[in-house]
Amino acid sequence: MFTIDAHLDLSMNALEWNRDLRQPIDAIRDREIGLTDKPDRARGTVSFPELRRGKVGLVVATQIGRYVAPDNPLPGWHSPEQAWAQTQGQRIWYETMVEDGEMTPIRNLDELENHIVLWSDDTPVDEKPIGYILSLEGADSIVTPAYVERAYEYGLRAIGPAHYGPGRYAQGTDATGFMGPAGHELLKEMERFNIILDATHLCDDSFWEALDHFNGSVWASHNLCRALVNHNRQFSDDQIKALIERGAVIGGALDAWMMVPNWVRGQSTPEGMNCNLAVMIDHLDHICQIAGNADHIGIGSDLDGAFGKEQSPYDLETIADLQKIPDLLSQRGYSDEDIRNVMHGNWLRFLRTAWA
Template sequence: MILVDAHLDLAYNAINLGRDLTQTVDHGRQRSTEQTAEWIAEAGTLTTTLPEIGLHTPSIVCGTIFILPAEAQTTLDGVAYATPDEAHDQAWEQLNWYKQQCATGFLHLIDNQPALQAIQARNQSVPGLLLLMEGADGLRTPDELIEWYAAGLRWLGPAWQATRYAGGTGAPGPLTTLGLELLELMQKLGVALDASHLAEESFWQALEHFQGPISASHSNCRSLLAGANHQDRYLSDAMIKAIIERDGVIGIALYNRMLRADWDGSKNHVTLEHVVAQIEHICQLAGNTQHVALGSDLDGGFGVEMIPAEIDRWSDLPKIGKALTERGWPENDIANVLGQNWLRWFQRIV
């Protein structure tokens, strides 16, 4: 069974946090800084490396181009950008990191149909990589997307917090003039839209102006998180239905804060039952199992301490399938969630 994870900040972890993702998870956890209380509080204990992903074949991951704004309200650390030029340079450094991992055989870039089919046919023994830009500030101007498309980028989310392109999490607002120009070029090139992190206003504006493929790589259900902080980080039922109507997919993130509104900060307070609840809610809205999948965001500013009790590392993701089995789910529907839904959608964007 193919396993697809639609959101991993691999290059950010390697470059900004200095993690050697070419080693095993156990090796990475032995790094002295990984064991300090300060590090654990800010980044968490490592769960994901390239050899770890390679333990499951076939698999595909969406590796993000994620760069940190200097003014960001976050516990994330590392190099941050304050100008468009700095953002541009940091984004390309991450792209070059991914290219190096492909050149050395850890990943297989998926930027066309034959590359995707090679993974599906098990003709590739290494995980597939689909490039996803999270926050568009790495583009100094919208027309730089042309060069990024040529380099393999196939999916883009204009926002994280606010960017020069759109309102985002914790920063309400519409698409900017640049954002509207960017959406127009995305549609022309065939670059898909990631709705994750878009502010409410920019989300609905984007759906009105963008007619290309749209999904949410890592966005959980607002209606199951009533009372939680940062409500604008989650998708309302209306937003979920709008994505479903466009034949999109929603990836479930595994951060405990995004799974349980009353999370007490401990690992064991959240279990796979909370993950299943998110999955089943989207299925209820859709009337089928074709619009929900995984977008774990593992090591995206949180580590093993802040993910469900049963999950210790990336290779544990198939346990979500076992949890669905225990709920009585048929095998084909479980396969949809673990990978087939993303595969179907990827056919539209590469």
């Protein structure tokens, strides 16, 4: 089944992890044997061939560049300008993949509809480019809100104002506090250019402030439920209700620590914690019970977000195994229409409305 994944960090993997994503996944893993600089070396799950094998023909693909103040222990850049330059290198990588025929940008409704037609015909998937909608995870690299216009012109279509920790425009995971005037100005510029607000990673204070000050389209590209795993990275039921009221779609993530409680990074294992793909269905089903329907859930796997098989569901070898999700949904009693909506239809409906 044609699948949309609303969150992949492809350019980060290409430039910071030094992965040639055009290669077979086994070749990428083999080249990393013995490396220890990243936690997921030799255990990656994402490559272009695996995306095509899993019929993941459209992704929301990120740029990311965090600014860190002198007292911020997180990894990142020491000035917004450096962070901006990092995201521009990532942008150029995407554009190079377009020139190579591997990817194609999706920036408006016409490009979206043409891409869906392409992936609906009978030609082999290995001849089809993977469509990507460009998103910015954490807005620290936006040097000033005026840079939003530049970013829109090169194709940026979604922004998550925060990532981990304190940010220049909003506060993120494990932080607290509000957006303030700079964040409000960012939201105004996003609204002016019809850029989607990604509510993922916003701390509670900034989440509610963002929804109060932003009148455009809102989604949550990769998130799960606090009711099942009690952490500030997750959405509370009240936040889920607010997103549903805004017409949002929430993408289910496949990072094990978000899926099961009491995960200990570097110690827990997917098998030991009984973390499989069905656990994500538990989270998606929780959202559906709040909504009263299956119209607000999708996939936002984050499978290349600085983790690999060591922190993924044990029944997932590569991203192609997203194709196991339809059967799991069917086993829970979801209809064929609901299943199509989870795999792609809800994201398509959202984009068609946002870009109409």
